[in-house]
Amino acid sequence: MATLRNILVSLFLLACLPVQADTEIITLNFRLGEQLLPVAQSLIGERGKVTAHENQLIVSAPAEAIGELREVLVQLDREPRRLLISVDSQDRALRGDGDYRTLDDIPTDDDMQRPPSDGPATTRIIRRQTLGNGTGIRRIQATEGHPALIQTGQIVPLESTTTDAYGRLQQQTHYHELVNGFYATAYVIGNRVEVTLETRRDSLAGQQTNRIETRDSSTRIGGNLGEWISIAEVDESGDSGQAPGNRRYSTEGPRNLGLRLKVDILQ
Numbered sequence: 001m002a003t004l005r006n007i008l009v010s011l012f013l014l015a016c017l018p019v020q021a022d023t024e025i026i027t028l029n030f031r032l033g034e035q036l037l038p039v040a041q042s043l044i045g046e047r048g049k050v051t052a053h054e055n056q057l058i059v060s061a062p063a064e065a066i067g068e069l070r071e072v073l074v075q076l077d078r079e080p081r082r083l084l085i086s087v088d089s090q091d092r093a094l095r096g097d098g099d100y101r102t103l104d105d106i107p108t109d110d111d112m113q114r115p116p117s118d119g120p121a122t123t124r125i126i127r128r129q130t131l132g133n134g135t136g137i138r139r140i141q142a143t144e145g146h147p148a149l150i151q152t153g154q155i156v157p158l159e160s161t162t163t164d165a166y167g168r169l170q171q172q173t174h175y176h177e178l179v180n181g182f183y184a185t186a187y188v189i190g191n192r193v194e195v196t197l198e199t200r201r202d203s204l205a206g207q208q209t210n211r212i213e214t215r216d217s218s219t220r221i222g223g224n225l226g227e228w229i230s231i232a233e234v235d236e237s238g239d240s241g242q243a244p245g246n247r248r249y250s251t252e253g254p255r256n257l258g259l260r261l262k263v264d265i266l267q
Contacts, residue, residue, distance in 0.1 A: 021048055021061055021062055022060070022061065022063050022066060023058070023059070023060045024058075024059050024066055025056050025057070025058050025059075026056065026057045026058075026059060026069070026070065026073065027055060027056050028055045028056065028057065028073070028077045029055075029077055029078075030077055030078055030079050030080065031055070031076065031077050031080075031145060032054065032055055033051075033052030033053055033054060033055060033056050033057045034052045035145050036052075036057065036073065036076055036077070036187075037050065037051075037052040037057070038196065038220070039072065039076065039187065039194065040057055040059070040069055043065075043068060043069055044059065044061050044065055044069060047061050047062060047065045048060050048061025048065055048066075049061070050069075057069075057073075072189070075189050075190060076187060076189065080143050080144040080145050080146070081144045081188065081265055081266070082141060082142075082143060082144075082265070082266040083141070083142050083143070083144055083186055083188070083263055083264065083265060083266060084139060084140070084141060084142075084263070084264045084265075085139070085140045085141075085148055085150070085184055085186065085261065085262070085263055086137060086138070086140075086261065086262040086263075086264070087137070087138045087139075087140070087150050087259070087260075088136070088137050088228065088259070088260050088262070089136045089137075089259050138150065142184070142186065144186060144187060144188060145185065145186075145187060146185065147183035147184065147185045148183065148184050148185070148186075150181050150182055150183070150184055151181035155175050157174075157175055158173070158174055158175070159171060159172070159173050160172050160173075160174070181199075182197045182198055182199040183197070183198040184196070184197055184261065185198075186263050188225065188263075188265065191224060191225055192222060192223065192224055192225065193222065193223060193224070193263045194220065194221075194222045195220065195221050195222070195229070195231075195261065195263065196218065196219075196220050197218065197219050197220070197221065197231060198216070198217075198218045199218070199219070221261075225264065225265065226262065226263075226264050227262060228260045228261070228262045229260060229261050230259075230260045231259055231260060231261050
């Protein structure tokens with residue numbers, strides 16, 4: 001009788017257990033696990049856990065969820081394609097005033113190479129265009145899955161004081177680049193594109209014109225290939241914590257000036 005009771009208790013406990021998660025190692029052919037980890041984590045969600053190691057994804061989730069992930073990876077784990085990323089800034093979003101100059105005002109070679117934050121690939125600015133009404137359009141070649149630097153910074157004067165050999169004070173001015181831009185890493189899934197934006201904003205620290213503050217943030221956007229995607233707004237109203245002529249870039253708050261992005265596949 002005791003044996004029957006033990007069997008019934010065991011069956012009851014088994015029935016109450018959650019669905020057992022499977023653990024699989026998915027080996028990628030063309031991508032690193034870290035590159036596809038955000039997409040995999042978004043797809044699996046709370047159904048399981050995904051980690052990355054070199055060119056592998058380690059997935060612990062129900063078999064159905066792993067199957068869905070494999071179907072998506074078929075589209076993503078392929079030889080990276082060449083992309084053309086266009087960035088449109090409306091009005092004077094990328095222009096400077098007064099003693100400030102934007103990076104567009106500095107002579108730039110059209111074939112200048114810019115290294116990404118990681119990975120062997122480079123990005124190349126192949127064209128810069130500034131329309132008469134102040135609208136700026138930049139087109140940048142990039143490799144799918146590798147970050148492309150889209151820079152909208154400024155050059156600002158910084159002052160310092162030194163003492164010469166006779167003890168006299170000498171004031172010197174040098175120029176520092178404030179990087180107000182972002183790295184865009186794009187992935188193409190069918191007719192859609194997913195873009196991870198890593199934003200960096202440098203600014204003068206209040207009224208202290210010799211100190212630079214840096215703020216970083218990250219976000220993801222998505223849209224259709226070949227269509228403009230709104231990614232940010234530029235607030236030029238200013239505040240007491242910023243020096244005159246500075247701009248504040250944000251994805252929230254009042255809408256003054258627009259910044260949008262478009263991704264096309266290069267044939």
